[in-house]
Amino acid sequence: MSRHARDPSRLDRRQFLKLSAGAGAAGLLYSSGLQARSVSTNARIVIIGGGAGGMAMANRLSRRLDGARISLVEPREVHHYQPGWTLVASGVWRPEKTMRPNSRFVPGGVDWVRQPAAGIDAANRKVELGDGSQLDYDYLVVATGLQLNYHLIDGMSPDLVGSHGIGSVYASIEGAARTRDAIDSWIAQGSGKGIFTAAPTPVKCAGAPLKMTFTTLSRLEASGRRDAFQVEFMAPGAGLFSQPYVNDFVKQRFDDQGVTRRHHYRISAIDPQAREAEFTFVGPDSEFTSHHELREAEFSAEGERKVVTDYDFIHVVPPMSAPDFVKASDLIAQDGPFRGEWLDVDIYTLQHNRYPEVFGIGDVIGAPINKTAASVKAQAPVVEANLIAQIQGQALPLRHNGYTSCPMITGIGKAMLVEFGYEDNFAFLPSFPFIDPRDESWAAWVMKDRMLQPAYYAVLEGQA
Amino acid sequence: MTVTGALTILWYALAPFLWLMVTGLLLLVVVQVLAHLRGYRLLGYRCLGANLAAIAIGLSGLWWIPLFTNSSLTYVATVFDWAALIGAVIGLAVIAWLVLSPLSYLLRVRQPSPP
Ligand SMILES: Cc1cc2nc3c(=O)[nH]c(=O)nc-3n(C[C@H](O)[C@H](O)[C@H](O)COP(=O)(O)OP(=O)(O)OC[C@H]3O[C@@H](n4cnc5c(N)ncnc54)[C@H](O)[C@@H]3O)c2cc1C
Numbered sequence: 001m002s003r004h005a006r007d008p009s010r011l012d013r014r015q016f017l018k019l020s021a022g023a024g025a026a027g028l029l030y031s032s033g034l035q036a037r038s039v040s041t042n043a044r045i046v047i048i049g050g051g052a053g054g055m056a057m058a059n060r061l062s063r064r065l066d067g068a069r070i071s072l073v074e075p076r077e078v079h080h081y082q083p084g085w086t087l088v089a090s091g092v093w094r095p096e097k098t099m100r101p102n103s104r105f106v107p108g109g110v111d112w113v114r115q116p117a118a119g120i121d122a123a124n125r126k127v128e129l130g131d132g133s134q135l136d137y138d139y140l141v142v143a144t145g146l147q148l149n150y151h152l153i154d155g156m157s158p159d160l161v162g163s164h165g166i167g168s169v170y171a172s173i174e175g176a177a178r179t180r181d182a183i184d185s186w187i188a189q190g191s192g193k194g195i196f197t198a199a200p201t202p203v204k205c206a207g208a209p210l211k212m213t214f215t216t217l218s219r220l221e222a223s224g225r226r227d228a229f230q231v232e233f234m235a236p237g238a239g240l241f242s243q244p245y246v247n248d249f250v251k252q253r254f255d256d257q258g259v260t261r262r263h264h265y266r267i268s269a270i271d272p273q274a275r276e277a278e279f280t281f282v283g284p285d286s287e288f289t290s291h292h293e294l295r296e297a298e299f300s301a302e303g304e305r306k307v308v309t310d311y312d313f314i315h316v317v318p319p320m321s322a323p324d325f326v327k328a329s330d331l332i333a334q335d336g337p338f339r340g341e342w343l344d345v346d347i348y349t350l351q352h353n354r355y356p357e358v359f360g361i362g363d364v365i366g367a368p369i370n371k372t373a374a375s376v377k378a379q380a381p382v383v384e385a386n387l388i389a390q391i392q393g394q395a396l397p398l399r400h401n402g403y404t405s406c407p408m409i410t411g412i413g414k415a416m417l418v419e420f421g422y423e424d425n426f427a428f429l430p431s432f433p434f435i436d437p438r439d440e441s442w443a444a445w446v447m448k449d450r451m452l453q454p455a456y457y458a459v460l461e462g463q464a
Numbered sequence: 465m466t467v468t469g470a471l472t473i474l475w476y477a478l479a480p481f482l483w484l485m486v487t488g489l490l491l492l493v494v495v496q497v498l499a500h501l502r503g504y505r506l507l508g509y510r511c512l513g514a515n516l517a518a519i520a521i522g523l524s525g526l527w528w529i530p531l532f533t534n535s536s537l538t539y540v541a542t543v544f545d546w547a548a549l550i551g552a553v554i555g556l557a558v559i560a561w562l563v564l565s566p567l568s569y570l571l572r573v574r575q576p577s578p579p
Binding site for chain 1: 475477530538539544
């Protein structure tokens with residue numbers, strides 16, 4: 001069991017909330033707190049993963065359910081604020097700013113199982129743990145995040161990040177810091193070619209590869225030698241971003257800023273010593289939702305066209321999928337676009353399509369967009385309400401509208417607050433009427449730089 | 465979002481600067497109280513130097529507030545950007561005036577009056 005009653009920072013925040021409530025907001029505070037009544041149950045609930053989605057669910061469910069036995073399976077002691085990694089890799093934030101102990105967020109009354117899940121036996125409602133023991137569940141929340149498949153790029157490994165001119169903001173917080181160092185070295189070199197890649201699968205924060213390109217362009221411009229550097233962007237699909245307005249905007253901006261775009265190529269191999277990367281042509285209809293689809297398209301393309309190119313710096317974005325142990329379970333999608341790669345949930349109710357006692361949240365689910373912490377914020381109340389309704393044998397009351405958000409950093413110091421959902425071809429869903437998602441602004445940057453991390457922690461605590 | 469949620473966000477956003485805010489607030493209160501004890505009245509005392517210094521401090525925000533957010537004035541672009549920045553500049557000037565005006569009063573009172 002985790003207990004953190006003596007954590008001074010947590011007490012401070014509680015005191016702050018009490019004080020603030022006492023300062024005038026008490027009525028509102030308590031009415032909002034009472035809105036959702038607690039539900040009595042002795043159900044065993046297992047949450048796999050204590051990242052953005054899992055931690056938010058642990059806090060929400062422990063508050064709403066009276067008598068439930070909730071286990072949170074999470075091996076890590078440190079909680080990583082991953083949206084901050086882009087700022088670390090761009091030299092704007094220090095790495096320490098993105099880390100907090102997990103103990104700060106695990107709610108009292110929840111059994112924190114500090115080891116990895118190794119398997120899921122969906123038919124018998126069991127989760128197998130790393131030490132070979134098993135956890136039985138009545139309800140399961142899968143919140144494992146996703147897996148970075150660097151191994152699908154021949155010669156590539158996350159250990160290479162930071163050496164031989166290789167960067168990858170996704171690798172880890174250490175990888176983000178080493179990516180910053182690799183970019184520093186490239187800029188210090190005074191000239192040369194930088195290649196930025198995108199993955200042929202859905203990725204978390206699909207804007208991150210674009211943001212890394214933009215922040216690096218800012219730094220190249222600030223060096224005063226922009227013309228001495230060549231910048232290329234290799235995209236596996238015809239588009240760069242799922243939201244149509246932003247897609248067109250980014251393409252135009254890349255063209256204006258002298259970024260050479262090549263479409264329909266994925267990075268297939270890398271030779272770090274020679275500083276060469278191999279790109280494979282993936283066919284003209286290349287918008288893929290899984291690696292399976294991609295391979296099929298590649299194999300059906302006439303002859304495999306490959307391009308080998310040298311680089312001074314390369315930003316590698318690996319293919320991504322659900323973790324292997326989820327893929328090996330019966331919970332993985334059996335057909336459709338997410339087959340074999342992503343959790344098989346209804347993208348609106350977030351309930352598993354075949355196992356009604358199972359719900360998914362966050363990056364692991366098979367959905368056309370949505371691999372952001374902002375999506376988790378929107379999904380958490382849906383999973384909470386629907387899971388509780390499932391426990392009570394009622395109809396599922398809430399539907400997720402696909403809300404996702406990506407503050408599209410278009411340079412160090414400015415951004416667009418891009419928010420959109422499933423409907424109307426990913427139409428904008430702006431939260432603030434005074435911030436136009438089509439405008440680059442300082443305010444959107446300030447949100448990214450100062451406000452989103454606090455909002456993220458509020459999501460973890462089930463408060464937002 | 466609940467009020468608790470909004471307060472949680474506010475707490476996390478302000479926590480790193482709490483020491484600065486508390487120090488600033490203490491300074492303001494101490495200077496105001498001392499000056500009031502010696503006869504200072506907020507709107508009854510005028511000092512051109514303190515007023516100009518407060519305006520200068522406020523205007524300096526145009527440079528350092530964007531810098532403090534890892535940005536720069538060139539990226540302050542939309543109407544909302546400008547409204548937010550001008551609001552911050554005015555707030556800064558008012559706070560500076562609330563400290564500098566009583567401070568200048570205290571300094572004047574301390575000077576011995578000519579024989
Ligand atoms: C570089 C980068 C930039 C980003 N930028 C943004 C942004 O600007 N805005 C935004 O909204 N989002 C952004 N994101 C995405 C955001 O961080 C994720 O979408 C979000 O964290 C997803 O939450 P999750 O709970 O699904 O996964 P995670 O937060 O990744 O958590 C998964 C958890 O599961 C645990 N886990 C994994 N395997 C096991 C196992 N076998 N057993 C038990 N536990 C396990 C992990 O330890 C981890 O704690 C960014 C991500 C990155 C990497």
